[in-house]
Amino acid sequence: MTIDDKLFTVKYKPDESSHLRPDLEKCKSCKSKICTTICPAKVYEWEEGEKKLTVNYENCLECGACRIACEKNCINWEYPKGNKGVTFKNG
Amino acid sequence: MTEISNNKTEVIVVGGGPAGIACAVTIARAGHEVILIERGSFAGSKNVFGGAVYAQPIREIFPNFEKEAPIERLNIEHKYAILGNEDSTVISYRHKDTDTPSYSVIRGKFDRWLAEQAKKEGVIVVEETVVRELIIENEQVIGVKTELEEYYSDIVVLADGVNSLLAKQIGFRDKMDPKDVALSVKEVIKLDSQKINERFNLSDDEGCIYEIFGGPMLGMLGLGFIYTNKESISIGLGVGLDALCDRKIKPYELLDELKKHPTIAPLIKDGELLEYSAHLIPEGGYKKIPTLFGAGVMIAGDAAMLVNNLHWEGTNLAMISGKLAGETAIRALVKGDFSEKMLSRYQKELENSFVIKDLKTYRNLMDEAHQRAESFMGYYLEQVNEFFKMFTTVDSVPKRQKYHKFIFDFIKKRNIIELFKDAFSAFKLFWSILIK
Ligand SMILES: Cc1cc2nc3c(=O)[nH]c(=O)nc-3n(C[C@H](O)[C@H](O)[C@H](O)COP(=O)(O)OP(=O)(O)OC[C@H]3O[C@@H](n4cnc5c(N)ncnc54)[C@H](O)[C@@H]3O)c2cc1C
Ligand code: SF4
Ligand code: SF4
Numbered sequence: 001m002t003i004d005d006k007l008f009t010v011k012y013k014p015d016e017s018s019h020l021r022p023d024l025e026k027c028k029s030c031k032s033k034i035c036t037t038i039c040p041a042k043v044y045e046w047e048e049g050e051k052k053l054t055v056n057y058e059n060c061l062e063c064g065a066c067r068i069a070c071e072k073n074c075i076n077w078e079y080p081k082g083n084k085g086v087t088f089k090n091g
Numbered sequence: 092m093t094e095i096s097n098n099k100t101e102v103i104v105v106g107g108g109p110a111g112i113a114c115a116v117t118i119a120r121a122g123h124e125v126i127l128i129e130r131g132s133f134a135g136s137k138n139v140f141g142g143a144v145y146a147q148p149i150r151e152i153f154p155n156f157e158k159e160a161p162i163e164r165l166n167i168e169h170k171y172a173i174l175g176n177e178d179s180t181v182i183s184y185r186h187k188d189t190d191t192p193s194y195s196v197i198r199g200k201f202d203r204w205l206a207e208q209a210k211k212e213g214v215i216v217v218e219e220t221v222v223r224e225l226i227i228e229n230e231q232v233i234g235v236k237t238e239l240e241e242y243y244s245d246i247v248v249l250a251d252g253v254n255s256l257l258a259k260q261i262g263f264r265d266k267m268d269p270k271d272v273a274l275s276v277k278e279v280i281k282l283d284s285q286k287i288n289e290r291f292n293l294s295d296d297e298g299c300i301y302e303i304f305g306g307p308m309l310g311m312l313g314l315g316f317i318y319t320n321k322e323s324i325s326i327g328l329g330v331g332l333d334a335l336c337d338r339k340i341k342p343y344e345l346l347d348e349l350k351k352h353p354t355i356a357p358l359i360k361d362g363e364l365l366e367y368s369a370h371l372i373p374e375g376g377y378k379k380i381p382t383l384f385g386a387g388v389m390i391a392g393d394a395a396m397l398v399n400n401l402h403w404e405g406t407n408l409a410m411i412s413g414k415l416a417g418e419t420a421i422r423a424l425v426k427g428d429f430s431e432k433m434l435s436r437y438q439k440e441l442e443n444s445f446v447i448k449d450l451k452t453y454r455n456l457m458d459e460a461h462q463r464a465e466s467f468m469g470y471y472l473e474q475v476n477e478f479f480k481m482f483t484t485v486d487s488v489p490k491r492q493k494y495h496k497f498i499f500d501f502i503k504k505r506n507i508i509e510l511f512k513d514a515f516s517a518f519k520l521f522w523s524i525l526i527k
Pocket of ligand 2: 027030032035036044053069070072073074075
């Protein structure tokens with residue numbers, strides 16, 4: 001079972017704009033790109049060709065790990081709006 | 092009520108988890124006005140745990156919960172499983188304790204039930220609302236800002252969980268370090284109750300807990316868990332975020348490995364994934380407890396890092412700290428005094444309770460565990476399985492020769508100096524836990 005299959009079981013109400021805003025300039029010089037590894041929802045992906053970090057914020061489980069792990073401490077991390085984001089039924 | 096419509100109340104509690112609900116209900120019972128603000132569409136909808144709740148502390152606040160609350164199973168067995176790559180050693184303690192039991196619950200149902208009780212007792216619960224900021228005037232917290240409005244109050248209690256952005260805003264907390272949290276991923280797997288009963292040797296309504304060491308987490312500060320629900324199994328693991336970063340591990344892949352282990356796989360076989368989830372656990376312990384009070388503000392539960400990770404205790408520390416914050420709030424309201432000095436009573440009460448006493452007892456645990464993770468969470472776990480492998484193998488090699496070889500290898504593989512360091516570390520730890 002892939003992570004996409006797992007995420008398919010989660011109920012989301014995505015917002016129109018992202019609640020996760022890394023400083024994309026800093027990401028360019030980030031060595032570890034650790035957010036792309038530790039995020040349990042594979043929200044962050046590094047596009048080598050475009051040299052750009054994509055943020056699939058709709059998949060975010062709102063755990064907070066990226067906020068703490070970010071190599072450059074550069075993620076402007078907020079909770080989604082009150083009626084948006086993830087709803088766990090079996091947490 | 093008129094005051095509430097003027098956006099001013101006596102107490103605002105941020106966060107509808109066990110800490111916030113226990114706090115709000117304590118205050119409402121004393122006849123004071125209290126608003127509980129929760130960002131999820133209902134209490135529990137953002138919350139994830141193992142897990143089990145403990146009857147005794149909940150009874151202190153909701154004496155009838157065992158009859159009324161949505162409970163899954165009463166845990167009658169604790170299993171401690173040490174996994175090798177293929178093999179395992181499992182210690183099991185079985186006892187049907189109805190005096191001080193623990194119950195498996197699902198937070199989406201349980202926290203929601205708690206919040207409904209709080210509503211019945213007069214707490215005004217505002218859902219789907221994120222507190223973005225605390226309002227501060229003359230170094231005193233006087234209210235909160237949500238997306239839509241400002242609410243004012245005499246006291247604000249922060250029960251906003253492990254990420255507590257609000258504690259950070261007012262400088263009660265430093266930036267968190269990856270080693271101060273564990274990242275946890277969990278899967279809830281549907282399985283019919285009969286299969287659960289057979290696989291875990293249970294009757295209906297009886298539950299079993301697995302604490303899992305080693306396996307894919309060998310050498311890392313991490314634990315796996317299994318809890319039985321009525322018609323599902325919760326399986327997951329929590330690993331130090333620092334270890335995940337250092338080793339560049341994807342947490343869900345680690346859980347997949349655990350699920351494949353020959354000791355674990357048969358337990359969840361043919362189950363269907365109901366829901367995947369993730370959450371942080373505060374791991375800093377006593378040394379990382381933030382400032383707990385200030386003028387007009389107190390902080391409880393995970394927001395205050397009050398988790399006893401060795402025992403998987405969190406909801407109980409949350410509820411008791413919430414209750415104690417509530418009791419201090421009541422005193423402050425009666426006196427009309429919301430100063431830092433008045434609210435310092437909360438910290439004293441916490442220090443006199445098991446909450447801080449236990450965290451203090453284990454104050455050195457995380458440091459030692461971090462420093463010696465490779466041995467305590469790796470080498471020795473492997474050796475337990477090695478020992479039983481040697482002990483149970485019948486192969487016509489004389490026993491004394493086998494024992495000698497085991498001891499020789501045990502020392503050689505780890506080397507004498509490291510063994511002494513481990514022993515010293517263990518001694519220091521036991522001393523600090525048992526003596527002072
Ligand atoms: C994997 C895992 C397993 C665990 N297992 C166990 C176990 O078996 N037994 C046990 O006792 N404990 C366990 N714990 C710990 C336990 O879950 C926590 O200690 C407990 O939930 C803390 O309660 P709390 O009320 O302080 O915080 P939470 O339960 O996290 O509640 C905080 C609430 O605040 C809300 N909130 C946050 N910010 C805002 C904001 N700005 N505005 C409005 N609302 C906000 C959140 O939506 C949430 O509802 C486990 C934890 C994890 C992650
Ligand atoms: S770890 Fe931080 S700096 Fe590095 S790529 Fe991710 S968000 Fe950017
Ligand atoms: S909060 Fe958690 S799930 Fe969301 S992007 Fe960060 S690490 Fe991923």
